[in-house]
Amino acid sequence: MSDKHLFQSGTLNRLALKNRIMVAPMTRISASVDGIPGERMQLYYQRFVRGGFSAIITEGIYIDEAWSQTYAFQAGLVNAKQRAGWRSITDRVHQRGGKIIAQLMHAGAISQGNIYRADTLAPSSIQPRGEQLGFYHGHGAYPLPREMDEEQIQQVIDSFAHTAARAIGEAGFDGIEIHGANGYLLDQFFTDYTNQRSDRWGGDIVARLSLTLAVIAAVRQRVGHDVTLGIRLSQGKVNDLQHKWREGEAGARQVFAAIAEAGVDYLHLTEYDALQPAFADSPLSLVQMARQAAPNLPIIANGSLSDANKAAQALEQGADYVSIGKSALANPDWPMRIRDAVELRVFDKNLLAPSADVKNCELV
Numbered sequence: 001m002s003d004k005h006l007f008q009s010g011t012l013n014r015l016a017l018k019n020r021i022m023v024a025p026m027t028r029i030s031a032s033v034d035g036i037p038g039e040r041m042q043l044y045y046q047r048f049v050r051g052g053f054s055a056i057i058t059e060g061i062y063i064d065e066a067w068s069q070t071y072a073f074q075a076g077l078v079n080a081k082q083r084a085g086w087r088s089i090t091d092r093v094h095q096r097g098g099k100i101i102a103q104l105m106h107a108g109a110i111s112q113g114n115i116y117r118a119d120t121l122a123p124s125s126i127q128p129r130g131e132q133l134g135f136y137h138g139h140g141a142y143p144l145p146r147e148m149d150e151e152q153i154q155q156v157i158d159s160f161a162h163t164a165a166r167a168i169g170e171a172g173f174d175g176i177e178i179h180g181a182n183g184y185l186l187d188q189f190f191t192d193y194t195n196q197r198s199d200r201w202g203g204d205i206v207a208r209l210s211l212t213l214a215v216i217a218a219v220r221q222r223v224g225h226d227v228t229l230g231i232r233l234s235q236g237k238v239n240d241l242q243h244k245w246r247e248g249e250a251g252a253r254q255v256f257a258a259i260a261e262a263g264v265d266y267l268h269l270t271e272y273d274a275l276q277p278a279f280a281d282s283p284l285s286l287v288q289m290a291r292q293a294a295p296n297l298p299i300i301a302n303g304s305l306s307d308a309n310k311a312a313q314a315l316e317q318g319a320d321y322v323s324i325g326k327s328a329l330a331n332p333d334w335p336m337r338i339r340d341a342v343e344l345r346v347f348d349k350n351l352l353a354p355s356a357d358v359k360n361c362e363l364v
């Protein structure tokens with residue numbers, strides 16, 4: 001049995017957390033057309049604090065006025081108005097005793113609503129799988145991306161770093177999560193079939209992780225050692241849900257060891273079902289592999305953990321925290337409901353809206 005439990009306090013670097021339950025990052029495309037978060041998003045994020053979550057990881061936020069924006073009405077953190085919008089949110093969260101971590105992202109090839117650029121960039125000029133998400137105002141195939149040159153790669157590293165510094169220094173966030181998951185730019189570099197580069201950014205699984213590691217190093221240098229910094233990784237992608245890392249368990253262990261060495265404060269792993277075996281030839285989940293390969297690295301587990309017994313099982317498998325996605329939309333008071341044994345609302349797709357409106361989601 002694990003000695004951790006969902007309502008135990010914890011710390012990530014200097015961030016004190018009152019329990020082990022976080023809100024998973026969820027894009028809500030609820031900012032203004034020019035990426036400024038407003039009142040609707042303030043109300044949306046506040047509910048989770050009142051509902052007992054120890055921390056909120058924000059929706060993915062874009063990091064430059066170039067190729068990073070992913071969706072129309074996505075919030076950015078690249079100019080004074082956007083930072084002021086986020087500052088109102090972080091202030092409200094803090095007034096209520098909550099903590100909030102900014103998830104920073106770059107779309108790469110799967111941008112489908114960028115107000116700054118019409119074209120897309122990627123590690124290699126390869127047609128992305130799947131189709132644009134209709135749910136987020138996209139339609140049809142993704143455009144064919146251009147291959148990034150070295151200068152563009154360095155600009156991306158720098159954009160992550162200076163946006164992170166401003167997220168902490170100006171927008172008032174408590175930490176930074178780098179979005180290395182779900183098919184976006186860093187994951188495109190990490191993925192064998194989207195990265196066919198022959199320079200130092202391509203090659204075996206660790207070489208393909210090198211952009212993610214470079215971003216971690218640059219962000220760490222800019223925000224300092226006391227700021228909580230995490231990385232999110234996944235196998236599945238929004239445009240390729242079933243993807244598995246080609247190098248299997250051996251590759252996963254190399255990745256987790258490299259991430260631990262990079263000096264992050266946590267690894268956020270998301271799978272469709274966090275408890276299930278990660279690969280067909282091993283009984284271990286990704287969380288279990290990470291726990292073995294990086295014994296001291298705090299892990300947040302995500303994916304189908306809405307049932308409190310499953311969430312507790314993730315802690316037993318070696319996770320230190322869980323993050324709740326869809327069920328948190330239906331139950332912004334998920335922690336209070338679990339604590340008080342109040343039945344959970346069933347997640348209904350209509351709740352997505354897809355915007356951050358708070359209708360039908362009163363707290364208990």
Ligand SMILES: Cc1cc2nc3c(=O)[nH]c(=O)nc-3n(C[C@H](O)[C@H](O)[C@H](O)COP(=O)(O)O)c2cc1C
Nearest residue numbers: 024025026027059060270302303304305324325326
């Ligand atoms: C509406 C919606 C938007 C999402 N947006 C993001 C995002 O911006 N960044 C991210 O890393 N994951 C995003 N995800 C994935 C969730 O963080 C989470 O991994 C997924 O919902 C599985 O967890 P769950 O089973 O608890 O819902 C999104 C999921 C949903 C449902």
